[in-house]
Amino acid sequence: MTYNLAISPDFKPDLISGWFFFNTWLQKQLGEGVHLEIHQDFKEQHDAIENGKVDLIYANPFDISQLVRDKGFLPVVKPAAKPDEAIIACHAGSFTEVKDLPTNIKIAQTDTPDVNTIGMIMLEPADIDKTTVEIIQCDNFVVVAKQLMRGDADVGFFLAESFNELSALVKKDLYPLVSSQIHMIHHAMLVSPKMAAQKDQLEKLLIAMSSDDNSKKILGEIGVSQFETMSAEDAEFMIDLMDTLTT
Amino acid sequence: MQDMNPQDIVGDYTEHELKFSDDSHRKVLVSEQETPFPKGCLIVSRTDTSGVITHANQSFVLMSGYEKSELIGEPHHILRHPDMPPAAFKDLWDTLERGEKWTGYVKNLRKDGGFYWVFATAIPNIRNGEVVGYTSVRREPSRKKVEECMALYPTLF
Numbered sequence: 001m002t003y004n005l006a007i008s009p010d011f012k013p014d015l016i017s018g019w020f021f022f023n024t025w026l027q028k029q030l031g032e033g034v035h036l037e038i039h040q041d042f043k044e045q046h047d048a049i050e051n052g053k054v055d056l057i058y059a060n061p062f063d064i065s066q067l068v069r070d071k072g073f074l075p076v077v078k079p080a081a082k083p084d085e086a087i088i089a090c091h092a093g094s095f096t097e098v099k100d101l102p103t104n105i106k107i108a109q110t111d112t113p114d115v116n117t118i119g120m121i122m123l124e125p126a127d128i129d130k131t132t133v134e135i136i137q138c139d140n141f142v143v144v145a146k147q148l149m150r151g152d153a154d155v156g157f158f159l160a161e162s163f164n165e166l167s168a169l170v171k172k173d174l175y176p177l178v179s180s181q182i183h184m185i186h187h188a189m190l191v192s193p194k195m196a197a198q199k200d201q202l203e204k205l206l207i208a209m210s211s212d213d214n215s216k217k218i219l220g221e222i223g224v225s226q227f228e229t230m231s232a233e234d235a236e237f238m239i240d241l242m243d244t245l246t247t
Numbered sequence: 248m249q250d251m252n253p254q255d256i257v258g259d260y261t262e263h264e265l266k267f268s269d270d271s272h273r274k275v276l277v278s279e280q281e282t283p284f285p286k287g288c289l290i291v292s293r294t295d296t297s298g299v300i301t302h303a304n305q306s307f308v309l310m311s312g313y314e315k316s317e318l319i320g321e322p323h324h325i326l327r328h329p330d331m332p333p334a335a336f337k338d339l340w341d342t343l344e345r346g347e348k349w350t351g352y353v354k355n356l357r358k359d360g361g362f363y364w365v366f367a368t369a370i371p372n373i374r375n376g377e378v379v380g381y382t383s384v385r386r387e388p389s390r391k392k393v394e395e396c397m398a399l400y401p402t403l404f
Contacts, residue, residue: 122287122387125284125390126389182287183304183305184289233374236372237382241382241384243370244348244368
């Protein structure tokens, strides 16, 4: 049997080869076929989930609720010390505080759901909500930065990790207005009910990756220092937390 | 729950007697000192089904002014400010007991007598079909909404 592995489409493009190394490593460890499917965007991934074409997924926190509560996926591991945090940035010299933003701003954003949710929450103190803004949809965070640099958008939503990795040349033209410090929202690896029998084996394999030089190198290639156990209650707590943020 | 201690209070204060839905009382000491909400943070806590705090994140501890050990095991109304109309909390509990999500603007009381405003969302934690507790997440509120509440809440007593 061949299983389908999906990676949340918000992964950094330079990590794509790392995920192929990971997939090869995983097949060898499990002794089973695993096909890595790279979905172009969240819609494509959601369609694949709906059609039962995802067996193992490194999921965005926003999707974990649907996967666990509606589709019966089980949490396996989460990346250690790698929370998803968001940054709202503007063109350097335009604004210095969120409270100074007009309500009718143009926002450049990707389709990364948790970043967009956290970003909108951080604009609430300025009485800004979805009904007052114009959204400029971008393919990735570099395009978000370009929208700000050209003055086409007033603010942009970034995954903090991606903002911090922008080149110095780009960052000097941008100003981070606010950074989230939530610490409790993160990606997670989940298995579908079809793969439930392999959950414990997978958990052991993934947690042990950081103890072996070769597999630790693969972890580095996907931007993770180590995996740690994610219990069912860990997942339920994060789902409850995300639920409060979508009010 | 213990009455507030004058030695913990910063600045001038006034004294109030709060009565809670479980008929317990608490003497609270209140100053006019507002603590701004920390930018980009969320205040997160969980309680058991009777409203006793079981988890509190670092932002909760920091903004409350208490030590974490002083919060765990205490009723969530340790944060109750006398300017908050009791009707708001009745609505909160009625909503949660129906298994629904509650949101509202809340003025919370700090250990030092000061206060902070939040936009709060509380939801029941449902596990295997049963409510096992509640999660509350507070975020920085719209200042305009806070000003509306400052005008509205005194009329609800």
